[in-house]
Amino acid sequence: MKKNGKILVVDDQDDFLLFLRIFLTENGYDVLTSNNVKEAVSLFRKMDPDLVISDWYMPFLGGRELLTLIKEIRQEAHIMIMSGFHLEMDDITRLDKNISIWLKSSDFKSLLDKIEKSLSLRETAFGSKQEMKS
């Protein structure tokens, strides 16, 4: 199956993590998963995913901390925050177009659409950089 991109999914709930792993794998993505922020950061460094999808509310370190840590490693990283609850994050998403939000109870087609959008933004940015180099 053609791989559409490498995605790191982070969620403290193994049930949701499993669902996304299966769903995204079936839809052609190369999926890495982690149920905690510390491991996720280490995976991010090691595997250099195209997109990180992370839960917001997690025990100990949450989505906010993960976002900060990943942006410290790679400022232009594409991150999608997911939550079971509506999040007011306009201040963050307005400042950084590489951050998006997905509500966990939405339909999963909308997740695929958002992923496609994030990955195409990344490709466009990558293409522009390559053009500038040459």
Next chain:
Amino acid sequence: MKIVCSFCRCSMGEKPPYDNLEITSGICTRCFETESQKWLKIDYLHLLQGVENPAAVVSRDIRIYAVNEPFNRLLGIGDNEDPRGLLCGEVLKCMHPLEQANTGMRCGDTSECSSCPIRKSITNVFDTKIDLKNVPAWFKTRTSRCEIIISVYYKGNETVLLVIENIFSHPN
């Protein structure tokens, strides 16, 4: 921290830290099945139907997608536990990752994992897409060495069916 289902909002219990008042959201067993039927291409539970021996649907990275009731009984998995999403060694309570857990090693990371007969059989079937039948295998818990006979069937789409055909010594 309280846990609720993202879809039906039912309570799924609590987890540490108990003084954290935020709510984390997962997916309850019922909604997992409903959403699976809507969105997943493979019916993982269907793969287990009619299998009387202990069996599990396993991913390429040796993670458990689904198990049947005999599998739960064999491993003493209670009604409140859910092995889905866990690594095979975590479900089998394999001693190797348990003994090296303080170094961050998990099932697949230890020096013994490359010679694990269960892992080798599963990987072989993923690589060749050819079923393996009645292969002698074993795993070690902290208290016993369990001798088993396994079969591994390729089911496509990143899954195999692992069937425990025979058990010569039960896990304690």
